[in-house]
Each structure stands twice: as structure tokens, then as C-alpha cells.
Amino acid sequence: MISVIVPTCRPTSVLTRCLVSLAQQQLPSSELEVCVVFNGGVAARLEGGPWPFRLRVTQIGGASAAAARNRGLAITKGELVVFLNDDVVLEPGCLAAHAEAHARLERPGLVLGSATWPLYADSTVLDRLIAETSLVMFYDQMRPYEWYGFRHAWTLNLSVKRDYAERERFDERLSPVNFEDLEWAFRLERRCGLNVWYAPECAAVHDHRYTWEALLARERLVGRMAAKLWQANAECFRAVYETDLDERYLDFCRRAVEAERRRAPRLLELLGRYAQLRATELDNAPGGRGAFMSLLHGAIQPMKRMEFRRGLLEECAAGAPRAAAPTMATTTAGLARSR
Template sequence: MSLTGRPKVSVIVPTYRDWSGLERCLIGLAAQHYPQDRHEVLVVNNAPEEAAPASMAWPDNARLIVEAAPGSYAARNRGISEARGEVLAFLDADCVPEPDWLESAMACMEAEGADLLAGHITLIYQRSRLTPAECFEKAFAFRQADNAAAGVSVTANLIVRRKVIEAVGAFDDSLMSGGDFEWTRRATMAGFKLVYCPAAVVRHPARHSLASLVQKARRVSTGSMALHNETRVFQGARRVLANIRADLRELFRRPDMTWRERWWALLVMAYLKLVKVHQRLTMTSRTHEPRKLPR
């Protein structure tokens, strides 16, 4: 890619009370091989009541903006409205991009003639002996190659041309979860080309505790019900139980996991399925509660 042909890129990073994670992310962004004058970094603070620490080191090409409306998709939409680039790159605040992340993404986008790019996400762990939660994450988290094949991607590592957003609109900021899959599916259904780029790598910490996975499962289940307008417990049962057979087949064939890690991943998966069903029971019972008449 020639210097004159390098598109201007806007990297959009929503953050919510995770300044230490954001600082590591910014260090990674400051080390990018992609020319600094050809990309900008937009950090969107989704907790406006909490100012950034005075000790934070900001790259010269970074701007801090604020979005008061709750939710990461509202924050990303604010970043989109402020962005100046021809290409928009979405990154989570707890992700650390490899130095050649943007360089590789732009080369892949040009070579493949892609409109959207799902980059690779490498998990990092606290210790060599994984916790049960980390075993689950190792087995099932961030399967970007499979996502791209299905026409979707997470926003932890997503690069898109501005023309896609201009054509299909911004993220649905009424969603607290699942808005990345909803938006990318909207784009691919409109005919835009999404490809997986294994060379565009960011590192993401695996969830270490079962409690953090349970919190995510509840959020995802609630977001799925809202996205698909589900009002009955088993209306979305297919999504809760989706691909179990394929997941099990892949899990027990993986050469990079020990038997201990496989069994913990299986047990945690089963538990999280129950958590999602319970969350649906809770949400549907609230939906059908009789309203009290005012006195």
C-alpha cells in the first residue's frame, strides 16, 4: 500500500470506568506502524461523571469525547458522528492491538476488496493454569473466523468503510448487548462484503471468574430477547441451545486444550445455559406481571 494511498482511519474506543484497561489500549495504539498522521483515536467516555485520571498518557492523535446516553453502542455512535476517517475501526477499551494491527487490516481490506473486516482476537490469561471461566473462554470466546463466515462480527475488533455506515445507519443504541451482531448482519444482508483477517490481531483478557461470565450471560440473554422481541420463555430456546452438538464436537477435537480444560469448559457451558434460561424466566415473569391500578 503506497503512502499516498493509505486511507484515513478513525479508531473508536468506548470506555466505561476502566481507565487502567484503556491505558494499556492506548499504549498499543500509540505503537501502531500505521502512520500517525493517517489515523486518529477517539475515546468515548460513557461515564461522564468520572473524569480521566490526570496521569493518563494520551497519544498525540487521540481525542477524548463524552457520551451521556448509557450503553457502548450509544458511545460508538457518538464516535461515528465525530470521526473524520474514510475507514472506522472499532476496538474495546480492554483490548491491546498488536503494533501491525491497523497496517495488516488495511492491507487485508485492500487485497480482499472487503467492506468490513473481522480481525482476530487472542485471549490472554492471568496464569498458565486456567480457571474454569478461562477454560470456557478459551473454548468458545471470540470465534471471529466462524463469525465472519456467518456474516457477523464483534466490535472488539471490527473495521468498516464509512460508506457501509452511510448506507445501513448506525448501531441500535437501544440495545445493551448484541448490537454488534445486529449491525454487522444488517450490513452483510445489504450486500456488503465481510471477511476475516487473521493478521489483524488484538489481545483481550479472558474473563477470569465465573461471576463475570454469569453477568455477561444475563446481559446477552436480556439483549437477545429485546433484539428479537421475545416475550415467552421458550420463544428463543433455539438460540439458547444453538450449536451444542457442533460446539461439543469442536471442543473435544481441539489440540490446544488439555482434558481438564475441556471438561471445565463443558461444565461451565452447561451452567451458563441454565443461567440464560433462568434469566428468560425472570424477564418473562416481569413482562406478564399484572399492573397495579392507581388509587
């Protein structure tokens, strides 16, 4: 049996699209159970039923993707566990492909499915940047049927054998969201030897549209959660950022934010205007579409890093405890590569 666990805190219209795609899976209904965990809101009535699979609906207090997944693990029984975001729409063969991928693996692992972005009728430049570059996800840097490290364990479309999922639960200190999946996969990698196998035939569409403002807010939240990651698992933080969260790094972040602050308002306004243009206007971009996309992507990166550092500094200033004296020396290269 396959157990699908879907945390949700968005309008039920989003979740319903995901459930409809689950109802269309090429699996016997007896082989599928779906657990929806409402977190950060009141459990709502789900439209569109009855569903052809066993549906469990539960609720937890507070917004926590980690706690939602742990609750789902506790009340489901399938030998294979598939974690989904509520805003993904699966292709009909997605879950069967997850099961087949695990059966073919030469060794146990996590299976990551593909998650393409929709092509909206009114797509903006930002929509296409997100879909075609590493602005949000790193799918464009991955090759099918290869092994990757824990940093690719994205629970928007990820499966694992229950035995391993129950050995390592998600750390609920990493709430509301971000890094709870990577930190969990880091422990699975270190303690169980599990890596991430990319199987694009486990296909889904990730219907999560960002505005320019939402993209920047996401980066600031990632920064805040990075401070929590250091508190929860300093070794994982080091593995991601190649540095320690010590006073030297914080001073580096303060100076970097101050340096960007002088030019940020005008640049943010300009980039925001470009991001909101219709994607069709790229067809006439000087130097061609690809060159313009590359140029814009490069210009956005410093602004993303600034928002990340602002979030991290805010969380540390708010009193996020820092781990005991680290043993790994901070390196200049690590500082330069960190976000």
C-alpha cells in the same frame, strides 16, 4: 485516514493500555485519529499523553455501547473505521493490517482481527477454558482468510469502510451492551451484502479476565439482551436462535430452568471450584489435560444455558415488549439448539 472508536466505562488504567498500544502503531500519526467515548460514567483525565495521534474525548449519558459508537462515527472522519474494546492491546502492526486487508479484499466486507487471551502467570482453569474453547468467543472455530456471517462481527477488533458504517447506525435500543454489534452487522449483511473476513494478522490481546461469577452474570445479561434483540429486530433474533420469542419458547425456557434448578446449586458450586484451580493442576488431570478441559467445558454449557434463559425470562417478565405476531414457525430443532 483511520478512525479508531473506543467506547469505555471502565477504569482509565484499562483504557490507557489500549491507547499506549495505539501510540505504537506502525502508521504515520497524521493517518490516525482516535475517539474515546465515555459511556455510563464521568469522563476522566487520561494519563500517559501527549499522544502522537489526534485524540478526541467525548461523553454520552447512560451506558450504551451502541450510542457510544454512533457518537464516535458522528465526530470522526477517517475513510476506514476500526471499532475496539477498551480492554484490547494491539500488536504494532494491527491497524496497518486492517487497512491492507481491506485493500486486498475481492469485495467489500467487515474485517475481524484476532483477539487472543493473555496467559496470566497465575492462570486458572477458567482462564484457559476461555482462551482455548468457545466458552466466550468462537475464534477457535474460525479459519484464517475465510468469510463468515454476521454472528462473527465482534466490535472488540473490527473494521469497516466509513461509507457502510454511515449507512447503518447501531441500534441504541440494544443497551447497555450485547447484540448491538451483531444486529448492526445483520443489517449490513442483508442490505449491503457485507460479510466478515477473518484476518488474524490484525492482532490484539483481549485482556478481560473473568471470574466464575462474572461469567455466569454475563450469560444472564446476554439472555436479557436477547429479549431486547427480539423487540428491536425479530429477524435477527431468528437468524441467531432459529426460533421465535413466543409463548411456546418462553414455556420451553421455564421448563428447562426448572429442570436445571434441582441440580444447579451443587453443580454450580462444584464447577466454580474447578474453575478457580490453578491451570498447572491440569497437567495431572485424569485422562490428560485435553480430556479434562473438554469434559469441564461440556459440564458448564447447561449452566450457561440456564443463566441465559433466566435472564431472558426476567427481561420478558419486566415488560420488554414483544414484536407483532411472527411469521416464521418455531421448530423443535430450533428450540433444542437455542441457548
